[in-house]
Amino acid sequence: MTTDQLNRTFAALSDPTRRAILAGLAKGEATVTEVAAPFAVSLPAISKHLKVLEHAGLITRGRDAQWRPCRLKAAPLEDAADWLEHYRQFWEGSLDRLDEHLRQIQKGRTDE
Amino acid sequence: MTTDQLNRTFAALSDPTRRAILAGLAKGEATVTEVAAPFAVSLPAISKHLKVLEHAGLITRGRDAQWRPCRLKAAPLEDAADWLEHYRQFWEGSLDRLDEHLRQIQKGRTDE
């Protein structure tokens, strides 16, 4: 897993339309028109979103006559989840707030 | 948790410098100069990154004379992790690839 891959994954997820597209594809493969149906934007806009998702490795696209069925590829999401896991202790223990401060005082600033 | 918040969180994480900044702050609070030390970019560039992180709610900044100590606030990361969790089944079971295809064939396209 490269850093660039993680960049692209998080960037792809930063748009709500793209997250909704992935949610739709979680129910099964769909054509571009089917993917676009719930959204109030043009087909070219959806086509661009799909290109971003494909570039991030989050979907693959097949070919069935004039249809281009899209399918979820969740593998890169695992890397994103793995990255976030490292911070679980900080949100679970509130180590990002007061506890962190107290810990710093107690052990006397070991870092930086 | 708003959609905008999630947008900002994922967008903030899409830059490797910002992810590295968060990794540094995981070791404890640090001033802007300390945060910037490992990176080959200018202070204004770091200042911008910190602004993005602050806007995403991922750090807070205090005031200590002319220093602006930065501190990790991991709470928004939990929401990002929660969003990703919904897809765990897809990467664990390879449901995004062949299994998905077979499942579709077996139960006959219930969706779309």
Added chain:
DNA sequence: TGTATATTTTACCATGTAGTTAAATACACT
């Protein structure tokens, strides 16, 4: 009041994204 240090703000440039409409392409079918 200066001076040194820390940080931000202000232009400025280049690039990527998000959207549009209109045109082009791909395929099936008659």
Added chain:
DNA sequence: AGTGTATTTAACTACATGGTAAAATATACA
């Protein structure tokens, strides 16, 4: 060959990001 449907590409606008250098601001301290 011609038509209908699906999708992408092209050309365009607007805005955010990521970077820079130079100037401004904030604070401590002599």
